[in-house]
Amino acid sequence: MRDDLETVTQRLLDTARAAGADTADALAIAGTSVNVDMRGGALELAERSESTDIGLRVFVGQRQATVSASDLSDRTMQEMAERAVAMAREAPEDPYAGLADPEQLSAARDTSALELADPAPEPDPAEMEAEARAAEAAALAHSGITQVERASSGYGKRRVWIAGTNGFSAGYARTDRGISCIAITGEGTGMERDYDSDVRVFAEDLRSPEEIGALAAERTLARAGARRAKTGACPVLFDERIARSLISHLLSAANGAAVARGASWLREALGEDVLPAGISLTEAPHRPRTAASRLFDAEGLPTAQREIVRDGVLQSYTLDLANARKLGMQSTASASRGVSSPPSPGITNVALTQGDKSRDALMAEMGTGLLVTGLIGSTINPNTGDYSRGASGLWIENGAPAYPVNEITIAGNLRDMLRSIVPANDAREWTSWVVPSLLVEGMTLAGD
Known part of the structure; x- marks a missing residue:
């Protein structure tokens, strides 16, 4: 090479x-x-x-x-x-x-x-x-x-x-x-x-x-015969495969480029609660055999483990040199780039604190609600965090799957949603984003 x-x-x-x-x-x-x-x-x-x-x-x-x-x-x-x-x-x-x-x-x-x-x-x-x-x-x-x-x-x-x-x-x-x-x-x-x-x-x-x-x-086969659910408010459990999408919205809002533009619902949120107490979000760029690991960023700065959220509180934005200078901060060695563009802030490997219960245990505690296994489209307001997405999955009654559902919309506000999450213990440890299934206590569901 x-x-x-x-x-x-x-x-x-x-x-x-x-x-x-x-x-x-x-x-x-x-x-x-x-x-x-x-x-x-x-x-x-x-x-x-x-x-x-x-x-x-x-x-x-x-x-x-x-x-x-x-x-x-x-x-x-x-x-x-x-x-x-x-x-x-x-x-x-x-x-x-x-x-x-x-x-x-x-x-x-x-x-x-x-x-x-x-x-x-x-x-x-x-x-x-x-x-x-x-x-x-x-x-x-x-x-x-x-x-x-x-x-x-x-x-x-x-x-x-x-x-x-x-x-x-x-x-x-x-x-x-x-x-x-x-x-x-x-x-x-x-x-x-x-x-x-x-x-x-x-x-x-x-x-x-x-x-x-x-x-x-x-x-x-678990999705066979899917139908629409009733409109209303209910708890929503995001399956591990798609739970990372919630965390990606948090990371996007904590991206220094968005913050510097003023187009983030987390602008001026350093030191504030963004997740429940006891839950942290950590970046670990030196994990072996992991796809996003790196020793240095695209500007040659040394990478290091950092806490993005500690005990529920936002600790830092994700910054490259230019956006750090705009905000009067230090780069977090997060520069990424392609051949046709200048550097911009990007994330490597992240891990969210896992809970002590399985997805099925959270489902049982939920009682009645929605298990989301698929998402399509999105309407996310970057300034307010208002959230709306098409969803499909399983309707849960008495803590167990009752029937598959599709063609529904789930909505809420990311700030409120993220501060209410309850994590399961089923994250895949070998992936770049170690995020378990996440239970959100209350969301609006639009169906029939």
Whole structure:
């Protein structure tokens, strides 16, 4: 990796300086992707792609511009640098833009301890086809499953290198290996679908395709004969698969870019209760074998574990350098970026405090209410936190599933919802977002 992408980023920096840039940073990404899909017992898709993309951000004083390309020729790099410098000279001044100071940069740059990439060779397409075929067969073995929309096996590898004229230069590789299955029951307007999937950094950690196909079928059959529920107010239990969406709304509101724009219902909320007492939300960027782990951010700053929420109280926003400067704060080493855009704040691995009860135990305590297993669409007011989403799942009576429901809308206010959550103990520890099923005490349901 050092022999190619490191050299590419250094060529970009040298060219930018020669074109008139005061400072610059560069990003190079080389990726490989392999996907195999099965449908109806036949191979529907088998594709492999490779690409290398480069991005260059230049500064002329306090003016910046970003350009990208997928051609590594000297001519293209020269054109990129000249265009970026010309664009920067015409851009408005940004007093908050700029690279990290050298003393801010991460000294740790060897990511091997994080185990971000599986050293095993790229999987054989025949092996991947067999996995997808096994997942589909396992789903179709369940009576009532009329078809499998898609059973898939996938593999990806990315090599990344980041460099800047401030002296930072480091990179890493990532791999991912996944299997998924979407099963269907019923016909016409009575058709229902559900899925199961697993994605890991190391192939040896994957659940079996047979397990994935079988669980997709079981979830789909549980939705058979869905109908609309009655309009009213009730407790809502968000299944573990989708509970992370609630936490994502919290994290979006605590994103420094939104706060700096004034477009967040958590602006000026530091030190305030945003979750119930006893519940914390922690970011842990150094978890081994986890897809979002990283040793340094996209601006070269060292990452570290931090408490976003401690004992229910909001402790910090998620900040890159520019937004930290706007707010008069310190970066949380949370910069993320692609080749065609400047850095912006992003989250790595997060974990929410788990409860001491299972999802079924919370369901029993709920008595009557809604278990949400699927969400579609959304209307979220970023300034007030007003929340409305289409939902489907199971109607609960006497603490047990009574019948499946769909075509309903659930609504509330995120500030109130999040301060009332009761977490279960069923979060998957190997995922980037370790969030269990969440019970929200009261929401408005619109159905019949």
